[in-house]
Amino acid sequence: MKIAVTSKGNNLDSEVDPRFGRAAYIIIVDTDTLEFEALDNSVNANSFKGAGIQAGAMVGEKKAEALLTGFCGPNAFKTLNAANVKVANNVTGTVKEAVQAFKDGKVTFADEANTDGHW
Amino acid sequence: MIISIASGKGGTGKTTIATNLAFALGENVQLLDCDVEEPNSHLFLKPEIKEEIPVIAPIPLIDEDKCTYCKKCMEICRFGAIAIVGETVLTFPELCHSCGGCIAVCPENAVSEMDRELGKIERGNLDLIEFISGRLKVGEVMAPPIIKDVRTYEKKDFINIVDAPPGTSCPVIASMKGADFILLVTEPTPFGLNDLKLAVEAVKILGIPHGLVINRAGIGNDDVKKYAEKENLPILMEIPFDRKIAETYSKGELVVRAMPEWKEKFLNLYNQIKELAGQRS
Incomplete structure (x- = not known):
């Protein structure tokens, strides 16, 4: 199963980036093999507006089934929801730890955004 | 003559200056409240409001039957107001700047315009002082279209006093652009000075003659005066x-x-403005 984790760096030992739309990287990980692809999110991170929406569409495109991140705003949440990506907020630690927590069923999925949008 | 009253820092006295200047002049003058996120000039001038006009912005309406999910609309929108995920098209009207780009690029003619109300304009007067005020709907963020609408009421042969919002972002620029003079209002505190500097930088880019009013003179320190002199x-x-x-x-x-x-x-303030604004032409 593929999941997405926001990350401050480009590998599994990097720390989870608490931001979603403007995260440095979004890592797409196969939870079975731990094979991963680090997506450089700098275009969205520096975008004028709508970063969460664009990042959400990107995660959907990669067919990730879940997203592990710190905070997810309303527009990003709406986009991820449309892409059938489940969202777990308040995730901390390294990407690897986050993936393990997900596999152990220790993350809770949100049914709404957990932060306000930024204008 | 268009005089925009701006400040950088909020709460320095823009509205106090704008309303009192309009009242002192008394005729051939109109006050345009462009602080559309929190208009308050009417509280002081107390004009009789005679007309309310809605401010409408076009936003995209997508016909999903015609849409082939090619993403051209999503790619052209620099504000991220359209997202296509799989076979779902999402629009985010509050991010839309009504540029029409999505309509222009759609090869299937699947995008059309639909109206969205952003706020309203209130018009009225107090005796011979004309009054126009913009009001953004609660929850909306697109202030510039309302400001531009308010400013369409500016009259050439009148003294137009524009009460601008605080800050230096788009709504402020929309309130200052095209003015003959920008009156900056500050207070002699470190906060006032910091934000005044930002406002002066913006005004310089616009290349409009400007001058300063110091409100609450006597508090803080002399740094604002030193800066003004420099x-x-x-x-x-x-x-x-x-x-x-x-x-x-x-x-x-x-x-x-x-x-x-x-x-x-x-009145003396106005005479100085008239002179400084006139030096340009």
């Missing part, structure tokens, strides 16, 4: 930090009305 920024008026002025304001009354000796000072 920048050749003329100080046109100082309003002292005075209990009676504060009380007048807190009751929603005009200083010029409660303390008639101020009328002359505001």
Whole structure:
């Protein structure tokens, strides 16, 4: 199963980036093999507006089934929801730890955004 | 003549200056409240509002039957107002800047316009003072279209006083662009000075003659004056930090009305503005 984790760096030992739309990287990980692809999110991170929406569409495109991140705003949440990506907020630690927590069923999925949008 | 009253920092006295200047002039003048996120000039001028006009912006309406999910609309929108995920098209109307790009690029003619109300304009007058005020709907963020709408009421042969919002972002630029003079209002505190510098930088880019009013003179320090001197920024008026002025304001009354000796000072302020604005042409 593929999941997405926001990350401050480009590998599994990097720390989870608490931001979603403007995260440095979004890592797409196969939870079975731990094979991963680090997506450089700098275009969205520096975008004028709508970063969460664009990042959400990107995660959907990669067919990730879940997203592990710190905070997810309303527009990003709406986009991820449309892409059938489940969202777990308040995730901390390294990407690897986050993936393990997900596999152990220790993350809770949100049914709404957990932060306000930024204008 | 268009005079925009701006500040950088909020709460320095833009509305106090705008309303009192309009009232002191009394005729051939109109006050345009462009602080559309929190218009408050009407509280002091107390005009009779005679007309309300909705402000409408076009936003995209997507016909999903025609859409082939090619993403051209999503790619052209620099505000991220359209997202296509799989076979779902999402639009985010509050991010839309009504540029029409999505309509232009759609090869299937699947995008059309639909109206969205952003706010309203209120028009009225107090005797011979004309009054126009913009009001953004609660929850909306697109202030510039309303400001531009308010400013379509500017009259060439009138003295148009534009009460700008604080800050230096798009709504402020929309309130200053095309003005003949920008009157910057500050207070002599470190916060006032910091934000004044930002405002002066913006005004310089616009290349519009400008001058300064120091409100609550007597508090803080002399740094604003030193800065003004260094920048050749003329100080046109100082309003002292005075209990009676504060009380007048807190009751929603005009200083010029409660303390008639101020009328002359505001007329003098206008004469200085007229002279400085005229030097350009």
